[in-house]
Amino acid sequence: MVHLIAPVEEPLDPIDALRRVAFLMERTRAGSYRVEAFRKAVKTLKALAPGELDRQVDAGTLQQIPGIGKSTAGVIEAAARGETAAYLSGLEEKSGGPLAEGGEELYAALQGDCHLHSDWSDGGSPIDEMVLTGLETGHSWMVLTDHSPQLRVANGLTAERLAQQIAIVEAIDRGVGEGFSFFKGIEVDILDDGSLDQSPEMLSRLDLVTASVHSKLRMNASPMTKRMVAAVRNPRVNVLGHCTGRLVEGSRGTRPQSDFDAKAVFEACAESDTAVEINSRPERCDPPDELIGLALDAGCLFAIDSDAHAPGQLDMKAYGAARATRLGVPPDRIITTWDADRLRAWARPA
Structure with missing residues (x-):
């Protein structure tokens, strides 16, 4: 909780x-x-x-x-x-007060986070500080998802660095003990053709994969749709991150949402059991309300994630919980309300 x-x-x-x-x-x-x-x-x-x-x-x-x-x-x-x-x-x-009005019951029901960063890529704090704050804020599980190699501006992890990080995550998970699970993950870039910016061998070593578009966000709708559909249908992709790539406020300015056939993408997500992220960062607020409605109609699962780049930002899931509550997203379709065992079985089915 x-x-x-x-x-x-x-x-x-x-x-x-x-x-x-x-x-x-x-x-x-x-x-x-x-x-x-x-x-x-x-x-x-x-x-x-x-x-x-x-x-x-x-x-x-x-x-x-x-x-x-x-x-x-x-x-x-x-x-x-x-x-x-x-x-x-x-x-x-x-x-020190609540960040958002509404969604308090859903926020209290959240158990984990599928999208957070450490200082191994573009986060501001060491892995252990992210975990300690996660424990203090009542998380029962977290997935470390630093960036993949192509995102050089964010110090994306090469296969060699990712292998080193995997060993650290496994050691922390063993050391924390029962009651908390620390999962191995990545925010992998979706490349132009829909392939993923990390080797299949490395992806196979991870517990959960969040895939996001970070480049050529103004690609024409048809190739962007094919790109995203190919990615969410990849068996190793579990979550589609900040699907439109938009920015609505903040120090980086604003950015329009990408053009793609959202209905086709969300239908592919539903068919492939890939969750659609409700990115809780106020500057992203992604997907927009109308796309969350489309994803609901398509039968998608969701992940309310913080996309935290600092320990205190783990609390930003309050914004996502408020939006999900307002838009009528059923809690059981939100994978971040699930316990660690259920998440593990879903993310890596036998």
Whole structure:
């Protein structure tokens, strides 16, 4: 059951106080430079020798440590005194409430996420921080889906890097223990001809594959339709990511949706048991409402995903839950409400 990390009721230790600030800033899409200051401070504190933090706090010399600035020092000093910094209290008041109105019941029913990124591709945090925040927000499973090789601007993973990441994901999954599953995945590019931007051998090693179009988004409707239909019919594709590629707001500006025969694509999804992603990022809000209606009529499954590129963005699924509720998507047709065993059996049937 997914839920927002509970508001702070007792003072946190310095590292958790910094993480809480970063989480609140990320979930409301604060500037990456501001967020990075707090994430960097966490790394700095973790690297200090035992007792060094207390010594620096007592001496009033925190800001002499590389990576600690005025704002981060204030949060650390307050936490070290057993208090909550005004900076954190202000963020709790401003940014700690629900992100979306409506969909609360569905949001509470979500158990996992099929689309999230780490700093192995274009995400902002290490894999372990994404997992820790997932655990803290009540996820029972997550799928790591960093980008594939063609998306160089997003540091897409070569087969060699993906193999290294698979070993790390497997180790984390073993280490977390019962009650949480960490799945091996990828957001693989759909190439111009509908093939996938990773070798069949590597894709066969993954638990779940989300496939998305990232290039030639203005392709003519007929070839774009063939491209997408070929991809969703691929036996190794489980989820069709942000299907129109549109941008409706945000720092990257706006972008119109791609042209394709949505009815044909969604019918292929339904026939192939490929879920249609409801991408929860506010700048994407993809698919548009009318296409979700078409996918519903076609009998498609859905995945309410965060497309998180930072830990706090895992909470953005609240936006997708609100839309799905408003549009009448049945919860049992949303794979992110399923438990880990059901998801695993669906994604990789025997």
